Amino acid sequence: MPTVRENIAYTFEHFMLIYRGTxxxxxxxxxxIVLAALALEVFVFNVNYFASAEYRTIDLTDRLSLTQSDDGSYVLTDVDHVMEFWNLNTEVRNIRLAFDPDQPAQLISVKIQFTDDAHQTYFDSTEYTxxxxxxxxxxxxxxxxxxNLQTAGRVENLRIEIAGEGAGGEVSYPILLDGVYLNAHRPFAFSGWRFGAVLxxxxxxxxxxxxxxIYRIRIVENPRxxxxxxxxxxxxxxxxxxxxxxxxxxxVGVATAGYNYGSWDGASLVNTFEVGGDNAQQYAExxxxxxxxxxxxxxEPPQWLKDMADPYDKGARDEAQKATGEPYLFDVAYYDGHYYVYFGVVPVLLFHLPFYLLTGAxxxxxxxxxxxxxxxxxGATALLDRFARYHFRAVSLGMYxxxxxxxxxxSGILYLVKFPTFYSLPIMCGLAFSVWGLYCWSRSSMARHRCGWLFAGSLxxxxxxxxxxxxxxxxxLAFPLFWRTYITERRLLTAAGAREFACLAAPYVMVAAGIMGYNYARFGSFTDFGANYNLTVNDMTKRGMNAGRLAPAFFTYFLQPPCMTGVFPFLQPAPFDTTYMGQTIKExxxxxxxxxxxxxxxxxxxxRILGMRARQRLTRTIMGVIVVLLGSGVVVALxxxxxxxxxQRYYADFSFMFLAAAVLLYFVVNEQLARTRRAHDLMLKLLIALVCxxxxxxxxxxxxxxxxxxxxxxxxxxxxxxxxxxxxK
Incomplete structure (x- = not known):
């Protein structure tokens, strides 16, 4: 019998025999590609290093008229924070402001003005420039x-001022400056992050x-x-x-000796700490x-809040808080003299309560x-794989x-990860449970024992x-997924079908009973989740429904073009205007x-694409799924x-629905064009551009x-x- 080593050697040799050329x-x-990324990092992204190699550096430090500290650094203060140099009469390619690295970190906005061959006086922004x-x-x-400066000829005078406010906010003085240099040599800077991103x-x-x-590897024919x-x-x-x-x-709220070390306890390998302020601790509390x-x-809520006739009026709350000096919790539900959390309770039961019981933190x-x-x-990957393998046989690995x-x-989850607060957690949990539920439902159709998959999906x-x-x-989506099996084919009337339907419905009954009991214990109502009692920027008890809010919301969520600028990262908050003559809640x-x-x-x-699908298949499952996804997306957004x-975080509530519908439509088109090489290649190139x-x-x-x-x-x-x-720069 061959040994394990011999089996591994044989497998490797067989693999190399087949795939060596590839x-x-x-x-x-x-x-x-690695060499290209390396060349870009060295020669392109360090262009300033090579461009400044021949510069003749001019040291202006001795011409500073600022007060010096004991260690020799120059001190910029809120009174004396302007540096001006006269009669330079030299070309200026760049300026180096060497700030002392040992001072507290901050971002400083600097205003630079100069006179040159094209300007006899300092110039600034005007109506036309x-x-x-x-x-x-x-x-x-x-x-x-x-x-780097872009000057016209020689610079005569130069003025450098620390701006009062800028991208870094209010400037904190004093600021320590080690020196000022013109035409300084840039250091070579190899960025591992940039190299990795380009790679x-x-x-x-x-x-x-x-x-x-990868476009020739069909996932059905080449599963491995x-x-x-x-x-x-x-x-x-x-x-x-x-x-x-x-x-x-x-x-993040996690600290180690090398990460968030300012909040590290100095003893534990990892410790947690509170982030985001008091309002962000609702789930933990x-x-x-x-x-x-x-x-x-x-x-305990302050007494003035308990005494208010309408505690949900933010203006009245703010006035009462100013008068008493007693703060209140914002964005929590207030009912019958107590604060409640109106966000979904499942994340607490899933993460916060077990963690607190185990660690006390x-x-x-x-x-x-x-x-x-x-x-x-x-879950989304597994669900997509399920649809691709069992409903579309022409899907390649590349298309997938x-x-x-x-x-x-x-789908919006990147924005939730950008702001991973308790506002994002219930949305993220809802999306994760949804895709896994849909996967389990889809898996049940091909399983020998359907009840387990149906129960898990419905749960x-x-x-x-x-x-x-x-x-x-x-x-x-249960309707298009199960209609043919349980209604058209009348499986629901059989004993097995009845058991399966019970497994499909039971989790809804169980969870509904638990949530309704939770609501009743808090607010005396089975269907009241507490959102109307929220102490937020508007009175939710009187918000009601108004059709006038739908048009601006539809435009903002679906049609508004992005607002761009020419500076990285290019995107800017989009402007918002409305003719709705009432209060609009808008971030x-x-x-x-x-x-x-x-x-x-x-x-x-x-x-048109669904018509193509109808001519391909007798069943209407995919068509029904797409219709439900599109309708659901519009309903949820509005x-x-x-x-x-x-x-912005609400985009995650509905973006997945439209994206999932779009993916299925692309699968349909791919299936239809699989035998037409030229049309398929054109579709593929267009899709690559749209995805990018x-x-x-x-x-x-x-x-x-x-x-x-x-x-x-x-x-x-x-x-x-x-x-x-x-x-x-």
Missing amino acids: LVRVARAVAL VGVPLADISTKVEQSMFV ILLLGAYLFRPKSA KSKAGIVCAVAVEVALLTLFLFYGSNL LAKSMAEGKLYLEE NFPTAIGVLVMAIAFVL LLLQIPLVAC CMALVAGCRPQLLVLSF VTFGGIFACLPVLWVLAFSK ADAELAGIL ASVTYSLLLCLVPETGWYSNVYPWAYQDLLQTALFW
Whole structure:
């Protein structure tokens, strides 16, 4: 009998005999891509290093008239923060402001003015021109301390002023400056993050090029290769999700000796800490109350709130708070003298309560968001794989991945990971339970024992009610998925069918009983989740429904073009105007999904494509699924606007529905054009372009500076990211 070593050697030799040529070609291509990424990093992204190599540096430090500290640094204060140099009469290519790295980190906005051959006086922005923009400099990022200037000939006079406010907010004085230099030599800076990002982009471009072999690997005919490719793609997505979440360190709530070390306890390998302020601890506080057998929060509301005739009027609450000096909890439900959490209870039972009972500490909500984001990626991938393998036989690995990537990246979960707070957790849980519920339902059709899969699927779908009730509309997909089996074929009338239907319905009854009991114990009503008692920016008890809010919401959520600028990361908050003569709840948004996600444009041809499907198949399952997804997406978006408002995180409530419908339509088109080479290649090239544009928008949205995110809390560190991208500055 051959040994294990001999078996491994034989398998390896057999594998190499078959795939040696392919592996050699792939290895050669990867090596060339790595060299190309390396060349870009060294020679292109370090262009300033080579351009400044021949500069003759001029030291202006001795000409500073600022006070010096004991260690020799020059001190900029709120009174003396202007540096002016006269009679330079020299060409100026760049300025280096060498700030002392040992001072507290901050982002400083610097205003630079000069006179040159084209300007006899300092110039600034006018009605028709734009002057020299403010330069944002981090006291901890060396590359930001260099500012390239575009002058006309020789510079005569130079003025450098620390602006009172800028990208970094209010300036904190004193500021220590080691020196000022003209035409300074740029240091060589190899960025591992930039090199890795470029390498991934180049590998992706090579992998998904129209002539790639992955478009010839059909997932039905080549299950091993296709599953290996899918696993690799998911592993990369999970790794990137994890890195992105931990990049926003101010919202993570986890500390070690090398990560968030300012909140590290100095003893534990890992410890948790509170982030986001008092308002962000609702789930953690509810877990503590549940551990004591209570359903309301332990914190006692102030007496003035209990005495108010209408505690839900924000203006009146703010006035009472000013008069008494006693604060109240914001964005919690207030009812009968107690604070309650109106967000879904399932995340508490899933994460916070068990963690508190085991450790006595608050569960870091961001970790829960990450766990459920990964669960969503895995569930969406499995669901897509299920549909591709059992409903569309012509789907290739390339086509599958080309659609799986935007299904994940453009569904809104990246924005939830960007802000992994208790606001994001119930939405993320609802999405994860939904895709796994749909997967289990889909899996039941081919299983020998359907009851288990049906029960598991319905349990996941029912738990959505305790996370994000809006997403319960996805349960209506049961009609197109099961109608033919249980109604048309009358399986429901058989004993087996009756048992299966009981397994399908039982979890809904069980979960509904639990949630209704939870609602009744808190508010005396089986159907009251407590959202109307929310202490928020408007009186939810009187919000009601108004058709006037639908038009601006529809435009914002679906049709509004993105607002762009010419500076990385390019996206800006979209403007908002309305003729609705009432209060509109609105946070910053960045454009409607149909304008910003070109991959969805296929939905405009839904009727024609569904007609193609009808001619291909006698069954109408896919058609029914697409119709329910589209209808559900519109209903959820407009319901969100009516009940709560227009917020960027709410895009995650409905984006997946439209993306899933679009994916199925692309599968139908791919099936129809599989035998027509030229038309199929044209469709593939168009799809690649649409996917690239959609994913690019979603990735840039992750990096847009926003209040409360890393860019706002640590603007001096965020500047490092900007300098990495804007390498030519």
